[in-house]
Amino acid sequence: MTTENTDKSKAKIAIITGGSRGLGRNTAIHLARRGGDVILTYNSNKAEADSAVAEIEALGRKAVALRLDAGDTASFDAFVSEAGKALQQGWGRDRFDFLVNNAGTSYHASFAETTEAEFDTLYNIHLKGVYFLTQKLLPHIHDGGRIVNISSGLARFSNPGSSAYAAMKGAVEVLTRYLAKELGPRGITVNTVAPGAIQTDFSGGIVRDNPEVNRMVASMTALGRAGLPDDVGPMIASLLSNDNRWVNGQRIEVSGGMIL
Secondary structure: OOOOOOOHHHOOEEEEOOOOOHHHHHHHHHHHHOOOEEEEEEOOOHHHHHHHHHHHHHOOOOEEEEEOOOOOHHHHHHHHHHHHHHHHHHHOOOOEEEEEEOOOOOOOOOOOOOOHHHHHHHHHHHHHHHHHHHHHHHHHEEEEEEEEEEOOHHHOOOOOOOHHHHHHHHHHHHHHHHHHHHHHHHOOEEEEEEEOOEOOOHHHHHHHHOHHHHHHHHHOEOOOOOEOHHHHHHHHHHHOOHHHOOOOOOEEEEOOOEOO
C-alpha cells in the first residue's frame, strides 16, 4: 500500500463530489491509500455513501459523507456550512486541500430530440453547479491546494446522442483554464481529467454490462479494452499529490488511447 502521509494530524483533506460510487469512490479510496482523508458527497443513496466511508476507514483514514444535490445551487450555502462543521469536528480545521468536482449524470438523446428541461438539468449539474460550488468553497481551500474537474472523452471526439452532455463538459474544460489563471496567485492548481468509457454504473452500466458496447469500446481503444475504475482513480489521486505540483491548467485524458 502506497502512503504519502502517515501522520493523521497533517493529512490532506479532499472534498469529492459524487464520492460514494463509481470514479468518485475509486478516487477517494486511492487517495486514502496515499494517506489522505475525504469528505465525500452523495445525492440519495446514504447506504452506499456509508459503505464508502467504512472502506476508507478500514484503510486507517478519516472520512465523512455529506448529502449534496450538485444541481441545486440554492443548497450550496447549507452544504458549505455542513462541510465546515465536519472539518472542525473531524479534524479541528476550517480549511481543506483538494476539491474534485466529480458528481454528474449521463444523458443520451440526439440533438433534435434533446428537451430544454433535460438540457437545463445537465447545465445545472455539470456546469452551473461546478462553477458555483467551487466559488462557494474557494475561501475554504488552502493556498497551494488542488482542484480537479471531471470532463469526458466526449468533449474531444463526437458520439451521436451526447451533444448536450459533451457541451457541458467542454465548457468545464474552458472554465478549468480560467480558474488555473485566476487562482495561480494563491498557488492553487486547477486541471481537468477526462475519462474515456469506463466500466461503472454510469449511464446505467452500459459499458460494464452490455457485452456489445464493451466490445465496441475495446475495438476503438489503443490498449484493446474498456477502462476500469482502477485505471482512473489512482491517476486522479496522483494528480492531487505534490509530485504533480507543476501540472496546471491542463486537460488530461485517461482513456487508454480511445479514438486516436
